[in-house]
Amino acid sequence: MTGSEVEVSGLEVAVEATGALIVDDVSLRLASGHVMGVVGESGSGKSTLALAMLGYAKQGARISAGHVVVDGVDLLSLSERELRAVRGRKVAYVPQDPATALNPALSIRTQLTEGLGRRREVSLPALRELLRAVGLPDDDGFLKRRPRELSGGQQQRIAIAMAIAADPRLVVFDEPTTGLDVSTQARVLELVRRLCRERSMAAVYVSHDLAVVADVADTVIVMYAGQVVEAGPTRDVITRPNHPYTRALLAAVPSVGERHRLIPIRGRAPAVGDATPGCSYAPRCGFAIDACRTADPPLAATSGGRLVRCIRHEELAAKPSVTDRVPDLRAAAAGDGDFLRVSGLSAYYAGRQVLSDVSFGLARGECLAVVGESGSGKTTMSRCLIGLHGEQEGDYRFDGAAMPARAERRSASTRRQLQYVFQNPYGSLNPRRSIEQNLTAPTRDLLGMDAEASRRRAREVLDRVEIPAALLARYPGELSGGQLQRVAIARALACEPKLLLCDEVTSALDVSVQASVVELLRSLLDDGLSMIFVTHNLAVVRSIADRVIVLNGGRIVESGGTEEVLSAPTHPYTQALMTDTLDVPKSTSI
């Protein structure tokens, strides 16, 4: 190992108004050429930490203490002007969404020269060199393109090129692959690793995705409530987690390799400023003892160069890992069912064909996963199924009778029995109506219940999705993403559906929350509900679906039982998808 390139000590970021800490006393060292992963769920302070390492705090927040030494210079001791000079040259940033980070009006060439600074005249050969370094074409035609003419992966490569242009010593990546398809993600991760090695840069890679961090990072820190709860070499931390939170996080992650029960983390992560005495994770921890609730545990070094913030870490290290996976053996329904039968479905979008001749069947009580990457036509297909897509041809049979294509033509009972849950939990409920009003709207209008009966029904379905009835009077803006998604499912259940169509329902959620939603859906399947689960996430497919169809370019390229398709894919596209999908390395019990 070379000397430490980056040294952070006692870093604190506080909310300006209240002084509550978002990042609480973080210290770390990072050697050049190495990638450090920062893992945590929403609100854990991981992004704030990443920005603070660039000497930057979002509006309303302030870096209140600490040092960030990069290449011998303490960024936090610099004036705003000196800091500007250092940004780009010593430290650089790659944001989550390249589409908003790049100026849509500027060509790639202008974009990159701006990044290099106006004063320095950038030679064209240097630009081409830079583009080649990030694996992009370097011809004149490409240099003239605008960001929107590039794919998401290419945009992210441009953002990376802009970051590394001035040869910084530290690059902070803030979830750069979150919006990308798995194959694109795999290539971008490879690029990140290669660039760090070749240019001996240090990199901080922030992500909520444990599989991604396991793949790209040499060392990892796990954040919870603004603190580092565990840090160490990636492989050790992921396969032999010592902190209860890391263990719980790993138990919540679905695996592509095998189906197992996902174990959600109970309770909710504390919000900034919710300081409780003792360990911040104690209220949700299965191992908490009285001592945990009285004193703040120190970040203690363990054997093997690890840091753990838990007073019981030695006992836990000796205990068999809780991430031992409980296999789930739901009997899969066999064959092509005919509860819902789709034949010869083709759909067009502004005259362009996006689905060609899609046919499949679904048995009663079965869960069928529709897998595809962006542009595969999976969203169009789900819109067709609920009758909201206009340009389509094909036949549907639902529950033994022909079903018209358009929602308006379908019978009231069909519309009630076929329910839809959307991807974005924040958009699927009416923000200006209370949870109760959101839930009673369908029962009053579709089932013709009176006010009293529909309120009772709202309580029942809310109870079914394990949301306390106290939230009935709240508004969607007051609930977390996971709670909202449960309410959206409850609203579907209120209509007594026979088939639930779930469109990427877990992709906006944290893993621990995703686990609880997947387990909820699985329990609904056990109740006899049929389900179509549209997703790009193969691990979630493995954990919930009985059968899979794989969509590529608007066609079904492979279909069959989940086990056979994911274990022994026959189509090259499915094979590539499986290769590019990252899995968290299996934990080993000690």
Add this chain to the structure above:
Amino acid sequence: MDIPSGSPTAGRASRAPGMARRFLRSGQVRLGVGLVLATTAFALLGPLLTPFDPLRSVSMAYAPPDAAHPLGTDNLGRDVLSRLMAGGIHLAWMAPAAAILGVGSGAAIGMIAAFRGGIVDAVLMRTMDVLLAFPGILFALLFVSIVGPQPWLLILITAIALMPGCARVIRGATLPFTASEFVLWGRAVGLAPRRILVGEILPNVTSPLMVEFGIRLMLAVGLLASLSFIGYGIQAPTPDWGLMVSENRSGLSIQPLAVVAPIIFIVLYTVGGNLIAEGAARVIGRTEGKVR
């Protein structure tokens, strides 16, 4: 995927009570509410409390203010204070009536146009554009000449003049919600379109609607007062603020109060209304920013 930025994270919902409180905390809004309440009360209660009969001459024409007639007399020797007190009632009920009618129909048209889209949208909005191209006063001249200055006609004409602008704004406010997932859901499960418009979309556009109402109410006051001024509104000898301005303008140099007093009341009322509308727009802007 992380939560898209700008989404509510936790605990901060916007609800009517909270918004009303924030709204009333602004000094500007309080001043506006005070002005509107005071002028409206004056216009509504005034007719009951007039010291003299507003229709009868009590002195010589254009008499300067004295103890008995603190605002002097007008062109026919009638008491200006009495005419001022009795002359606000028409504006006080006709302007809100016209605004409710105009904003209501405009909002309905805007929401239907946005929700239906396609040909319905095109036909409705082009019709609104045509209406927008005619100055409201021109309509008034045309129809009042034919039918005569009936109160219901004045209200109708004012409402029609207010409608197209409101339809435009509300269509714009509705548009983002027609593609939102809770509306798609409503369509998929087969909620009646009327039910989706009123139950799902309307609560989300109430804020721009309130702002619109404030602005359009003031436009209605201006339009009605102008109609009176040019003699197409309330007819002499009925006391009316707009009419008073036109009746007494020949005596402006001798007895300016007969003209200035009604103008001051119209100004106080409109300025008050504008302060409220502007304050509402600012508070709502802040709240919306948090909600979406």
